[in-house]
Amino acid sequence: MMTDKPFDLHSLKKEFHKRLHQTENLEGLEEIRVCYFGKKGILQDLMGMLRLAPKEKIPELGKEINLFKEELTKDLEGKKRNVEERLLALSLEKEKFDITLPGKIRNRAHSHPVLDVIEKMTEILRSLGLKEVHSNEIEAETVNFDLLNFPADHPAKDMQDTFYLDDSMLLRTHTTTFQVPMMRQHQPPMALFCAGRVFRNEEVTSRSHQQFSQIDAFHLGKGVSMADLLSLLKLFYRRLFGDNVLLRFRKSYFPFTEPSVEIDISCIRCEQKGCPICKHTGWLEVAGAGMMHPNVIKAGGHDPDIYTGWAFGMGVDRTLMLLHNIPDIRMLWESDTRFLHQF
Ligand SMILES: [Zn+2]
Incomplete structure (x- = not known):
């Protein structure tokens, strides 16, 4: 399909959500953030390409990129919260203690x-x-x-x-x-x-x-x-x-x-x-x-x-x-x- 746009935001978005879906830890999510929003990330590439687009298209394309960025940021943060909550639940499960167990009695010194x-x-x-x-x-x-x-x-x-x-x-x-x-x-x-x-x-x-x-x-x-x-x-x-x-x-x-x-x-x-x-x-x-x-x-x-x-x-x-x-x-x-x- 011919397009007058220098980039395909739809495919980028699809690829982004696929990676997000496959990632279940904070390290992986950080990698995605750097890949999309880092100094040498995809967003920066898009801004570079924007400069090459015909002048009259720039405002509209700029708006699209901004919306794209906002949506991706929102989804990445949502996923991050999700992962953090799950990790917390997991660690609570692991450290679960029985409050009905008797406490440890510490021996205190006293006079003979x-x-x-x-x-x-x-x-x-x-x-x-x-x-x-x-x-x-x-x-x-x-x-x-x-x-x-x-x-x-x-x-x-x-x-x-x-x-x-x-x-x-x-x-x-x-x-x-x-x-x-x-x-x-x-x-x-x-x-x-x-x-x-x-x-x-x-x-x-x-x-x-x-x-x-x-x-x-x-x-x-x-x-x-x-x-x-x-x-x-x-x-x-x-x-x-x-x-x-x-x-x-x-x-x-x-x-x-x-x-x-x-x-x-x-x-x-x-x-x-x-x-x-x-x-x-x-x-x-x-x-x-x-x-x-x-x-x-x-x-x-x-x-x-x-x-x-x-x-x-x-x-x-x-x-x-x-x-x-x-x-x-x-x-x-x-x-x-x-x-x-x-x-
Ligand atoms: Zn007696």
Whole structure:
């Protein structure tokens, strides 16, 4: 067919739509764009040819080329949107997740339960007016035993019970060691407590360990009495375990107190009905206490005729075991994260 046009837009359009139809990715569509609309593309060729056409035809042909360009641009963009939507749907399908699945729980670090219970117990002591002090884990034998009125042949001094480092130094067997050094540094009245680790060369079982934590306290001053001690301990254990807890004092013996008592609380697990934890007695032994022995006050550099004082020591680990119903003391020292994350 003869034509007076220098180009065949109809065929070009047909060819364009054929290519568009066959292309299903963005790279291919970009190639088509460059081929038609690029600097050396078909549109540029058409503009070149337009200049060769007879002058009177140029406006009309120019209009046709513009329409051609607009139509092709519109179709190319439509196809591009189409492909993009399909790719998005595909990737969503691939990354589809089930919102009913349980989330990942990240393990967060937290303080050890022994530290938590020490904090809880010492916070109560602070609220009752006692001041916290620290003392050494490595101590002289004299401070650990002799100055606390232990007789020279006391069985606790035996190598079997105590970790000696050399002839005179040892790992403290109780936090009571803080008493004499503190009395030598301060003038009465003083009401102090010390919390920390203690060490004993004992067989490791579910109920005993070679290291455990204690809190020791004493109050030295004029007219300090046993009644002060008993009322303070009542307040302490009620704040720790609740208002229903009952206290019982039993006569006992410690070298550094006279008189000495053992403190029991009513079983917090069974409310005194009887359970394995209290060995069906309804009572739990939680602390030792008494009036400071005159020899200890003297060793601290003060006159026992002028000053009197009470003292007590309590186990932290046992309290923690009671609070959380932990059956085996070894669990507190094994750093098993499956156990620790329960707190
Ligand atoms: Zn019980």
